[in-house]
Amino acid sequence: MLDNIRDLYQEVVFDHNRNPRNFRVMENANRTVEGFNPLCGDKITLYVKIDDGIVSDVSFQGQGCAISTASASLMTDIVKGKSEAEAEHLFEVFHRITTSQDAAINLDELGKLAVLAGVRAYPARVKCATLAWHSLQAALKNQTSVTTE
Amino acid sequence: MSNYDVQALRRDFPLLHQSVHGKPLVYLDNAATAQKPQAVIDAIEHYYRQDNANIHRGVHTLSQRATDAYENARATVRRFLNAAGDKEIIFVRGATEAINLVAQSFGRTRLQAGDEVLITAMEHHANIVPWQMLREQLGIVLKVAPMNDAGELLMDEFAALIGPRTRLLAVTHMSNALGTINPVKRMVDLAHAQGVPVLLDGAQAVPHIPVDVQALDCDFYVFSGHKLYGPTGIGVLYGKQALLESMPPYQGGGDMIRRVTFDKTEYAGLPFKFEAGTPHIAGAIGLGAAIEYIASIGLTAIADHEHALLAYATEQALTIPGLRLIGTAAEKGGILSFVLERIHPHDVGTILDHCGIAVRAGHHCAMPVMDFFGVPATTRASFALYNTFEEVDVLMEGIREVVKVFG
Numbered sequence A: 001m002l003d004n005i006r007d008l009y010q011e012v013v014f015d016h017n018r019n020p021r022n023f024r025v026m027e028n029a030n031r032t033v034e035g036f037n038p039l040c041g042d043k044i045t046l047y048v049k050i051d052d053g054i055v056s057d058v059s060f061q062g063q064g065c066a067i068s069t070a071s072a073s074l075m076t077d078i079v080k081g082k083s084e085a086e087a088e089h090l091f092e093v094f095h096r097i098t099t100s101q102d103a104a105i106n107l108d109e110l111g112k113l114a115v116l117a118g119v120r121a122y123p124a125r126v127k128c129a130t131l132a133w134h135s136l137q138a139a140l141k142n143q144t145s146v147t148t149e
Numbered sequence B: 001m002s003n004y005d006v007q008a009l010r011r012d013f014p015l016l017h018q019s020v021h022g023k024p025l026v027y028l029d030n031a032a033t034a035q036k037p038q039a040v041i042d043a044i045e046h047y048y049r050q051d052n053a054n055i056h057r058g059v060h061t062l063s064q065r066a067t068d069a070y071e072n073a074r075a076t077v078r079r080f081l082n083a084a085g086d087k088e089i090i091f092v093r094g095a096t097e098a099i100n101l102v103a104q105s106f107g108r109t110r111l112q113a114g115d116e117v118l119i120t121a122m123e124h125h126a127n128i129v130p131w132q133m134l135r136e137q138l139g140i141v142l143k144v145a146p147m148n149d150a151g152e153l154l155m156d157e158f159a160a161l162i163g164p165r166t167r168l169l170a171v172t173h174m175s176n177a178l179g180t181i182n183p184v185k186r187m188v189d190l191a192h193a194q195g196v197p198v199l200l201d202g203a204q205a206v207p208h209i210p211v212d213v214q215a216l217d218c219d220f221y222v223f224s225g226h227k228l229y230g231p232t233g234i235g236v237l238y239g240k241q242a243l244l245e246s247m248p249p250y251q252g253g254g255d256m257i258r259r260v261t262f263d264k265t266e267y268a269g270l271p272f273k274f275e276a277g278t279p280h281i282a283g284a285i286g287l288g289a290a291i292e293y294i295a296s297i298g299l300t301a302i303a304d305h306e307h308a309l310l311a312y313a314t315e316q317a318l319t320i321p322g323l324r325l326i327g328t329a330a331e332k333g334g335i336l337s338f339v340l341e342r343i344h345p346h347d348v349g350t351i352l353d354h355c356g357i358a359v360r361a362g363h364h365c366a367m368p369v370m371d372f373f374g375v376p377a378t379t380r381a382s383f384a385l386y387n388t389f390e391e392v393d394v395l396m397e398g399i400r401e402v403v404k405v406f407g
C-alpha cells in the first residue's frame, strides 16, 4: 500500500528526519531567526554565521514534522559555504519548485533538495517544507523572526 | 443500543460514500465539522427552490413562508435546549460570534478595570481571545482554572478562583482537544452561589449530550450548527431573557430597530435586537432540520453509540507501542487525541489521509492545551453518529502503518 506517498516520504527525508544534520545551537552565530508556522505551531531556531558575505556556518534547533525537519537539515547542508547571493538564489529556486505545479525541476541546481519537490502535491504541507527557507531568507535580510502565513 | 442501525444511518449521509486516494473514506474529523444528512441538504434546497425571500419585511407570500420557516427553526432550537422562550434564542454565525457578542455587549457594558472573567485551561481559542480583547479594551483580568494530567478540571482550585471581582465564568461544556466533559451543573451552582453569571461553550457538547439550559440554569449557552450536522455559518446564542433585555445591541442595522430617525433609534425587542441585517435564513432552516433529524434518532442513543466507539478505540489504541493518549478524563465525549513517539502529527495526518482516513492533526485551536501537555500538536480522531467499529479498526491499522513506515 501507500505507493505514491513515497514521492513525499523518500528515504532521504526519513534519513534527515532521523539524523538531522547541523542540529545544534551555534554559540557564535551572528544571525539568529525564530521561524514560526502559525498553522501548525511548528517552531525552528536558525543560526547563521556570515563572514565576508559567505554563509560560513548554519545550524538549527526545533520541533517539527519529518518534512520540516528534513527540509531544514538539507538546507543547512546545501547553503553552508555559499555566498549570500547564492543562498538567496537557492531560496527562490526552492520556493518555486515547492509552490508552483509546473516549475521545471533542474536537478543539477537542486541536488538533494529535489526530493522535496514532491511536497507540491500536498498544498497543506508546503509550509512545512518552506519554514526553514523562510527563516534563512530572514537571516539574510538581518531579521530576527519570521512567520509563514 | 442493540437496535441502533448504523448502516441505515450512514445511508442518510451522501458524502460518506466516496473514496479518497482509492480507499473508502473514513471520516473521523467530526469535532471540526460533521457531515450533513440528506434531510438537511433537502431542507436547504427546498428553501432556495420554493421559499426564498427576505424575512420580516415583505407582505408577499414568499416572505411570509421564509419568515415562518426561519421562526420555526428558532422554535426547534428552543425545544432542543429547553429554553423558556423563543426570545432567548439568537441566531448568530457560530459559537465564535456568540462569545464575541457576549464579550462586547455584556462584557463591555458591565465590566470595569480589575474585574475578572474566569475561564479554564482547556478552552478553545474562541473562548480565550474575545476576553483578551476585552482585557485590552477595559483592563479586566483573565483568570484560568487549572486541570490535571488527565485533562480534568481541578474543582477545588476552580472554586477558589471565584472571588469578589469575578463577573463572569466562561467555560467549555466539552473540550475539543481532549474530549473532557466538564461538570457544568456543579460549576454553575458554585458560580451562582457567588452571584456570578455563567456562559457555557457548547460547540462540542450539543452533538453528544442532551442539554437543558433551564436545568443547568446557565445564563448563556452557545453552539455552532455545523458540528451538529447542520450548515456552516449558523449558530446560536441562548441567553436568559432578563439578561438579554438588559444588554445593548452588538451590531446596528436593519431588522434590529423599531423606529429610526437621524436623532434617535429605538431598538427592536428580543431576539431581533441582536440580529442586525439579513440573517443566514437557509442556515437556520438547515439547522432546524438537523435538530429534527437528531431527535428522530435520539441523542441518548447517539451518545451511547459514540461512547462504545470511544471505549473500543481507546482500548485498541493503547496496544500500539509508543502511542500516548492526550486527554484521559473519566468523563469524556467521542474524542481520541494522541501523539506517537518521535512521529509528528502532521506526518501521521498525511499518511492516514492516504489510507482514506480523515483526522485532524494540529493544535485544535487550543495552543495553551498543547503547551500544558508539552506537545506541539496532536492527532485527533473524533466520532459521530455514523461511525462504525470497522472504521475504528481501519484507523488502528492506519496508525500501525504509520509506525511501520517511520519505524
Ligand SMILES: Cc1ncc(COP(=O)(O)O)c(C=O)c1O
Residues within 6 Å of the ligand: B031, B032, B093, B094, B095, B096, B097, B124, B126, B127, B172, B174, B175, B176, B201, B203, B204, B224, B365
Ligand atoms: C469548544 C469549541 N468552542 C468554540 C468553537 C468555535 O466554533 P466555530 O468555529 O464554529 O465558531 C469550537 C470549534 O472548533 C469548539 O470546538
